Amino acid sequence: MSLAIVWLRRDLRLADNPALHAACAAHDRIVPVYIHAPDEEGDWPPGAASRWWLHHSLASLAASLHGHHATLHLRAGDSLGELTTLIRATGAEAVYWNRLYEPAVIERDKRVKQALREQGVAAHSFNAALWREPWQIATKTGDPYRVFTPYWRNLRTQIDDADPLPVPQPLRGATADGGVSIESLELLPRIGWDAGMAAAWTPGERGAQELLELFADDAVNDYAEGRDIPSRHGTSRLSPHLHFGEISPRQAQAGLKALLDRRGGKRPDVEPFLRELGWREFAHHLLFHFPDTPTGNFNAKFDRFPWAEADQALLERWQRGRTGIPLVDAGMRELWHTGWMHNRVRMVVASFLTKNLRQHWHHGARWFWDTLVDADLANNSLGWQWVAGCGADAAPYFRVFNPVSQSHKFDAKGEYLARWIPELASAAPALRHEPWKDPSLLRRSGYPAPMVDLGESRAAALQAYQAVKG
Template identity: 50%
Template sequence: MPVIVWFRHDLRLADNPALAAAVATGDEILPLYILDDATSLGGASNWWLHGSLDALAGELARRAAPLVLRRGPAADVLPALAAETKASAVFWNRCYEPLSIARDKALKQALVASGIEVKSFNGGMLAEPWELQTGSGGPYKVFTPFWRSLAARAPFAAPLPAPKKLRAAAHFPSDDLSRWNLRPAKPDWAGGLRAAWRPGEKHAAARLSFFLDELVAGYATMRDFPAMEGTSRLSPHLHFGEISPRQVWAAADAASHATPDAASGVMSFLREVGWREFTHHLIYHWPEMVDHAWKPEFEEFPWAHDDALLAAWRRGRTGYPIVDAGMRELWSTGYMHNRVRMIAASFLVKDLLIHWRRGAEWFEDTLVDADLANNRAGWQWVAGSGADAAPYFRIFNPVTQGEKFDADGQYIRRYVPELARLDNRHIHRPWEAPPATLAAAGIELGATYPKPIVDHARARERALAALASIKKG
């Protein structure tokens, strides 16, 4: 009578509380992953999922405990497999998205009713959403006091080691991962993803080590410059649970003590880990924010509906080089530098007045780190409609932002090669370049590179007028 360990956003063996608890029972272990189309991922995330599952299956196979893959609604697949295997228990690590919470509650009730033990664990958070409360007893709405409360709980429990051995259950039929068609074939658009990323627990650990050894000391300042390698690039590994926040915190804290000069960079980095916690805290307490403005007055905001402008933004054809570079980095690599994410998002919701939800949906289809809580909270932060959001009147100027954070145009030249020969003076505003300069750089505005699809100054005034309209209401 095996214990089923249901893997979800925890595709790792180390610091996996559900797996460790199952091993501690002394019973046979049956590792399981269910591809549930009801919680389907975008194309880039599916590409990553294939690699992550392949890596997890390899580690489990080395411990003679093959990963069972099943596809279908988890509400049907899990009880059926429990009956098929005569499982005594099902263990999993908790998820915090609204659909996952509802699904897990119903599953637990059904399994317990059929005599199967169910246990869930915290495998993905430093603190559970209900553990941190304000002085008045409610959930936090502002990040800074949330962060103070979270950081005050450190040190956190030490990460659990990966089990060296597993007592595997008997063989049960499993789907063939390749037949899930998670990776594109015709056409194969994933070349840039393959060049940029290596999914899997081992690669997550290696990336963390590299970041802490080579980059973290300069993180506080270098993280804003997209042409530089200054960020951790751990977000997809964290989203798929190839590494846990506890592992990240423990390693970063150790690096801070080992190298005091890195302490400020470590703290700046851990604050970003704290922001990830905050977004999951928000989505747990306010699940409606997935689709609706956290600030109710923004439900009346006069959004524009222009598919042509949305398409230009998606393709990186807005005529604003830093925005276009970011959107093309996203399409090519499944990732966008965080500073540029803010610039590109601000351009969509404020310069184009297109609903933040349209941007969030595009990111969820194209990002390898498309985490629901992080993504929706991030978009609402930029839109001004979220918890602890940037004020709506803070409208990023895509020209000055580019000049500040990509002064010599390295990032733009990398992802917008048609501008590569343009001088630094004009690369952020090619429409101001003299005709001879454009010709010498091989640029014909409106042909080889688009003219700006909106005038930023006018768009800014339109955005402020739209905000004023809901404030009056």
């Protein structure tokens, strides 16, 4: 009887799982295993919010496998060592997994694949996270893309036939001795700060499909404009599910099409949504070809940029949503409470940190890494470098998002501000955007005055930019 191990990582789903599908097709039985090895992720082990999500995603996957009469085996420690132990215990003749693209994980996976093959064990890896592998999309000269629009133009021609795989039938699981419990991984916080995340999210494959259905029923109809309104659920909110592999881009694209076809009527324009998935894909393309981008400026000129000295007190006010700038504070409080922030607001809070406060983008990237449930090394690095002006296809440094004009434009009635800054909820909508115009409101509410003057700090940032301009 042929048996294989399916090594699950951030592909925590049964449908459209190429490694699982191939293993079930080629072998009589499989042993699905998740190995918790955060130390093997280099300088970027999962942050606190990601660990919370991982706990619940693993529990969801274990329940799904149980429904197919299979068991999710949990292990912790050295990945190669745990795989070797499991191979010896089960007599497995092959190991299957889906690829990841972070630099430290790529190197780990290469070592594991080589070691397994030296042991006489077949090792097979697949693409489950992206429409196309980072090395499959190149310019006419064979080089990696550095600008999104031509990258997307190329990728867009290759994805319409990307049909997702079904759940393998039958899925024949095998048992194995040993392993650990999910509780022993200690992924959940020891103090109860996660209630807001629990109320906002349903980690797991089913939760991803439910969000896709909600998106098809409502938000996709007005996505091009609605995605910019933070008071609405105008986006798909699939980013954490995509990061943990609870849904794939293929499933999102094909599933949305099927849902819209079933509904009938006038079909909304889904291209803006697909383009956002393409931006995610571009981030992985860049991380693969330029692995230093999580810490190094993509535009080397910014190595000369005169960042302000790190100020812990200032950073803590930004982190806790106490800057005195309402849209920035609302976004940071939403992040702390739910583990997520609206994308329009992410750009504003990042611009405020890197331009108005002139703090290095590293500080923001690290805070997001720890507090976002969708913390993804490729997207986090691209996003922060884009706003800071030093990345690939970046917004020019002199583009400084004005938080006041942004909140007036995208939260005209101050509904988003009122939700996340209850001190200002009773104020007139106009004052929610600029509460400093009424000093008595600040005194009554306890909301702080602005920590910097937006105009003066913008001018100082532009003056600092002269050091790298040209």
